[in-house]
Amino acid sequence: MTKNYIVKELINKMKERIPQGQNLANYLTDTLYMGKEAVYRRLRGEVAFTFDEIAVISHNLGISIDQIIGNHLTNRVTFDVNLLHSPNLFESYYEIIERYLRIFGFLKPDGNTEVYSATNTIPFTLYSSYEYLSKFRLCRWIYQHGKVKTPNSLSEMNVPEKIVASHKKLCEGLRKSEKTYFIWDSNVFLSFVKEIKYFAGLNLISTSDVMYLKNELQQLLIELEQLSVKGEFSEGHELYIYLSNIDFEATYTYVADKDFQISLFRVYSISSMDSQSPQICQIQKNWIQSLRRHSTLISGSGEAQRIEFIEKQKNIIDML
Known part of the structure; x- marks a missing residue:
C-alpha cells in the first residue's frame, strides 16, 4: 500500500461526495480557505494534504480515512463509535x-x-x-x-x-x-x-x-x-x-x-x-x-x- 495510492483513493472519494455540479478544486478552495494553485498542487500529489486538512474534508464529506486505509489491510474492518465531545x-x-x-x-x-x-x-x-x-x-x-x-x-x-x-x-x-x-x-x-x-x-x-x-x-x-x-x-x-x-x-x-x-x-x-x-x-x-x-x-x-x-x-x- 503506497502513500500515492491512498491519496488517489481519497481524491476519488472526494469526487464522489462533493455536491452535484461542483468542481473538486473549487470545492476545496472554499472548504480549506486556500488558493487555487495550492489546491492543484495537492491534487497532483506534489504537496501532501495536512492532517488538519484531511480532518476537515473527512468531517464535511463523511469520508472515513480509517476506511480508506483499512480497505488495504487484510481482515481489517473499521467502525466509527461517534464519541461525543461536548460536556453539555x-x-x-x-x-x-x-x-x-x-x-x-x-x-x-x-x-x-x-x-x-x-x-x-x-x-x-x-x-x-x-x-x-x-x-x-x-x-x-x-x-x-x-x-x-x-x-x-x-x-x-x-x-x-x-x-x-x-x-x-x-x-x-x-x-x-x-x-x-x-x-x-x-x-x-x-x-x-x-x-x-x-x-x-x-x-x-x-x-x-x-x-x-x-x-x-x-x-x-x-x-x-x-x-x-x-x-x-x-x-x-x-x-x-x-x-x-x-x-x-x-x-x-x-x-x-x-x-x-x-x-x-x-x-x-x-x-x-x-x-x-x-x-x-x-x-x-x-x-x-x-x-x-x-x-x-x-x-x-x-x-x-x-x-x-x-x-x-x-x-x-x-x-x-
Missing part, C-alpha cells in the same frame, strides 16, 4: 442528530437511494417532528445520564430551537430516499408505551404529559396507516413496511446510493456505531433482506394483516 447534554444530543442529518445529506437524488431498517421499536425518523414524542426521547436520554430530577414535566422542558429544527429536518431527510424498507416487530409500539408508563410512575413526566404523548402516538399511528395504504411517502419515494415473524436482537440500518453506503448499529439508546466498509455493508444489507423473507408486507398490500396490526397498536396505545 443538549450539545451532545445535537451532535448525534447532526451526525444522522449528515448521513442523509450525503445521499444524492439520483434514483438510487435506499434505506433499510430493522427495528423492534418505532424509528425516531418517523416521529422526530412530533413535539412531545421527541421531547420524551430526549428526556429518556438525559435521565440515563442522571440529569433529570423529580418531579419533572415535558411541557416545561425548554428544548433549544436548533434541536427542534434538526428533528424536523431528520423527518424530512428520511422521506427523500427513493426506496425505504422498514421491518418491524408486531408490537413495535409496546416498548414505547411501557417506557411512558414507567417514567410516569417515577414522576419523571406528568399526567398531562402522558395524555399529550398518547394523543401524538394516536396521530402517528393514523399517519403510519395512511402511509402503509399508499406504500409511499410521496410520488417516486416508495415505502415498504414489513412485520417480522421472528425476533431480532438490535436495530440494524443500511443507507446507500450509487456512490455512498453506510451500516449503522444502534448503541447507548440513541447513538450508533457505523461502518462504511463494503464488506460490512453487504453483510448488513443481506441480513436485513433475510429478515424480509421471514416477514409480511403490509404496505400497498396485505390489507388484512395491516388492519390487524393497526388495531393491535391502537389497543397498546389505549393502555396509557
Whole structure:
C-alpha cells in the first residue's frame, strides 16, 4: 500500500461526495480557505494534504480515512463509535442528530437511494417532528445520564430551537430516499408505551404529559396507516413496511446510493456505531433482506394483516 495510492483513493472519494455540479478544486478552495494553485498542487500529489486538512474534508464529506486505509489491510474492518465531545447534554444530543442529518445529506437524488431498517421499536425518523414524542426521547436520554430530577414535566422542558429544527429536518431527510424498507416487530409500539408508563410512575413526566404523548402516538399511528395504504411517502419515494415473524436482537440500518453506503448499529439508546466498509455493508444489507423473507408486507398490500396490526397498536396505545 503506497502513500500515492491512498491519496488517489481519497481524491476519488472526494469526487464522489462533493455536491452535484461542483468542481473538486473549487470545492476545496472554499472548504480549506486556500488558493487555487495550492489546491492543484495537492491534487497532483506534489504537496501532501495536512492532517488538519484531511480532518476537515473527512468531517464535511463523511469520508472515513480509517476506511480508506483499512480497505488495504487484510481482515481489517473499521467502525466509527461517534464519541461525543461536548460536556453539555443538549450539545451532545445535537451532535448525534447532526451526525444522522449528515448521513442523509450525503445521499444524492439520483434514483438510487435506499434505506433499510430493522427495528423492534418505532424509528425516531418517523416521529422526530412530533413535539412531545421527541421531547420524551430526549428526556429518556438525559435521565440515563442522571440529569433529570423529580418531579419533572415535558411541557416545561425548554428544548433549544436548533434541536427542534434538526428533528424536523431528520423527518424530512428520511422521506427523500427513493426506496425505504422498514421491518418491524408486531408490537413495535409496546416498548414505547411501557417506557411512558414507567417514567410516569417515577414522576419523571406528568399526567398531562402522558395524555399529550398518547394523543401524538394516536396521530402517528393514523399517519403510519395512511402511509402503509399508499406504500409511499410521496410520488417516486416508495415505502415498504414489513412485520417480522421472528425476533431480532438490535436495530440494524443500511443507507446507500450509487456512490455512498453506510451500516449503522444502534448503541447507548440513541447513538450508533457505523461502518462504511463494503464488506460490512453487504453483510448488513443481506441480513436485513433475510429478515424480509421471514416477514409480511403490509404496505400497498396485505390489507388484512395491516388492519390487524393497526388495531393491535391502537389497543397498546389505549393502555396509557
